[in-house]
Amino acid sequence: MLRPFYVATLLVVTSGHVAAQADLMTVYQEALLQSADLAAAQADSLARQEALPQARSLLLPNIAVGAGVARERLEIEGLGSDTYNTNYYQANLTQPLFRAERWFNYQAAKSISAQAQVEFSATQQSLIIEVADAYFNVLRASDNLATARAEEDAFERQLDQARERFEVGLSARTDVLEALAGYDTARATRLTAETNLTVSYQALTRLTLTDYENLAGIRHEMPIMPPLPANLQEWVDTAAMQNLSLQASRLAVETAGDTLRSSKSAYLPVVDAFARYNNSKGGADLGGALSATNSSGDREQASIGIEVTVPLFTGGARSSQVRESSYRLTQSERLSEARLREVVESTRNLFRTVTSSVEEVEARRQAIISAKAARDATQTGYEVGTRNVVDVLESERNLFRAVRDYNTTRYNYIIDTLRLKQAAGTLSPQDLMELSEWLDPNYDPDRDFIPPFDEEEVQRMTMRRPSMNRMEMDSNEPSVPDADAQRIRNSF
Numbered sequence: 001m002l003r004p005f006y007v008a009t010l011l012v013v014t015s016g017h018v019a020a021q022a023d024l025m026t027v028y029q030e031a032l033l034q035s036a037d038l039a040a041a042q043a044d045s046l047a048r049q050e051a052l053p054q055a056r057s058l059l060l061p062n063i064a065v066g067a068g069v070a071r072e073r074l075e076i077e078g079l080g081s082d083t084y085n086t087n088y089y090q091a092n093l094t095q096p097l098f099r100a101e102r103w104f105n106y107q108a109a110k111s112i113s114a115q116a117q118v119e120f121s122a123t124q125q126s127l128i129i130e131v132a133d134a135y136f137n138v139l140r141a142s143d144n145l146a147t148a149r150a151e152e153d154a155f156e157r158q159l160d161q162a163r164e165r166f167e168v169g170l171s172a173r174t175d176v177l178e179a180l181a182g183y184d185t186a187r188a189t190r191l192t193a194e195t196n197l198t199v200s201y202q203a204l205t206r207l208t209l210t211d212y213e214n215l216a217g218i219r220h221e222m223p224i225m226p227p228l229p230a231n232l233q234e235w236v237d238t239a240a241m242q243n244l245s246l247q248a249s250r251l252a253v254e255t256a257g258d259t260l261r262s263s264k265s266a267y268l269p270v271v272d273a274f275a276r277y278n279n280s281k282g283g284a285d286l287g288g289a290l291s292a293t294n295s296s297g298d299r300e301q302a303s304i305g306i307e308v309t310v311p312l313f314t315g316g317a318r319s320s321q322v323r324e325s326s327y328r329l330t331q332s333e334r335l336s337e338a339r340l341r342e343v344v345e346s347t348r349n350l351f352r353t354v355t356s357s358v359e360e361v362e363a364r365r366q367a368i369i370s371a372k373a374a375r376d377a378t379q380t381g382y383e384v385g386t387r388n389v390v391d392v393l394e395s396e397r398n399l400f401r402a403v404r405d406y407n408t409t410r411y412n413y414i415i416d417t418l419r420l421k422q423a424a425g426t427l428s429p430q431d432l433m434e435l436s437e438w439l440d441p442n443y444d445p446d447r448d449f450i451p452p453f454d455e456e457e458v459q460r461m462t463m464r465r466p467s468m469n470r471m472e473m474d475s476n477e478p479s480v481p482d483a484d485a486q487r488i489r490n491s492f
């Protein structure tokens with residue numbers, strides 16, 4: 001379980017400050033300080049934890065003192081009347097000896113306090129997910145915008161080429177119109193991507209009250225690994241024991257059980273020990289007729305003892321409270337069971353999703369290579385007359401769709417991995433720190449929106465055979481794969 005940690009809340013009346021460059025941990029630290037949801041959850045947790053000392057106080061001695069002064073008039077037939085002043089002071093001490101109802105309320109308060117702490121820890125985990133989700137949504141939107149820009153440039157080149165071929169009589173006007181339609185669509189996609197990027201930044205601003213201009217990007221070299229341990233049942237067992245929301249629901253069952261026992265114990269006798277002292281001064285003066293020993297009316301009284309109270313009839317209120325508590329216990333048990341099923345389902349699904357994402361990321365990466373080679377081959381076919389412009393435009397769309405799918409799968413893998421740890425109850429800020437090790441402050445989406453490729457992949461993408469000339473490999477000149485890789489990036 002995460003330890004509850006308490007953060008200071010800053011009251012900010014402006015819209016926040018602007019940060020030129022930020023990374024994941026910087027955003028998280030800002031969110032800890034500025035998150036209104038976290039501050040509210042902290043206040044709620046602290047308030048609910050006060051139920052414990054309040055319940056404990058009802059088992060401890062109760063001491064009270066009092067004093068008063070009064071103006072009184074006494075009239076007795078045959079003796080006369082008198083108006084006089086009286087003043088008194090008193091002290092009472094009561095110690096519960098047997099109050100089963102209060103004892104079980106105290107046990108319920110323990111569970112309430114523990115549940116409040118667990119739920120606050122769950123809110124802290126939710127903030128980790130919320131920050132990571134907002135951060136990587138910005139990176140996803142940035143890569144999508146870079147992809148949309150490259151796609152728009154590619155379709156613009158196709159439009160220019162179609163116009164040139166039409167002007168020299170090598171193609172029909174329909175080719176120009178098809179290319180224009182493709183370019184307009186790509187331009188609309190780019191405009192949508194720009195809006196999505198702006199919107200994604202707003203989620204970070206809401207969390208941190210900071211306007212960010214640039215975020216460190218995630219390197220493509222970040223390892224895409226299956227969950228550890230690799231056994232599904234181990235993850236399910238861990239989640240069943242450590243999931244914070246599940247722990248909270250079990251504590252709610254304990255609270256309901258103690259509340260039911262408290263309601264039933266209301267039928268039992270109540271035993272208190274007491275000590276009382278009273279001193280009063282003043283009295284009527286009726287010629288000494290009231291008291292032969294204390295004509296002034298001064299009195300002092302002290303008592304100590306044990307009181308036993310047996311409830312006999314309360315109009316059916318106790319029976320109703322027992323029934324209500326019984327229903328509440330049944331409700332909390334069923335809710336806990338439902339929560340367990342949800343946690344198990346979520347853990348299994350997330351484990352399988354993360355596991356399949358490992359292969360999917362690599363498959364999406366290979367799809368870029370295949371789509372690039374297909375696009376180049378289609379373009380060549382168009383230039384020699386074996387393919388039409390519709391084929392070329394479709395191959396362009398397939399290529400950039402492959403790039404977007406690759407980046408989406410990569411970011412989904414990161415978020416799903418964090419959500420799996422949240423389901424298992426093991427998520428902590430350390431997971432964000434480990435992700436931060438793979439962030440690159442020099443990441444440029446327009447340059448890095450596609451992954452790097454090795455020599456074999458470059459050869460496949462360019463439809464060329466790898467060179468086996470050792471002298472060429474030992475040359476000080478830039479290697480062919482490096483040059484091809486740069487050319488490939490420029491061609492997107």
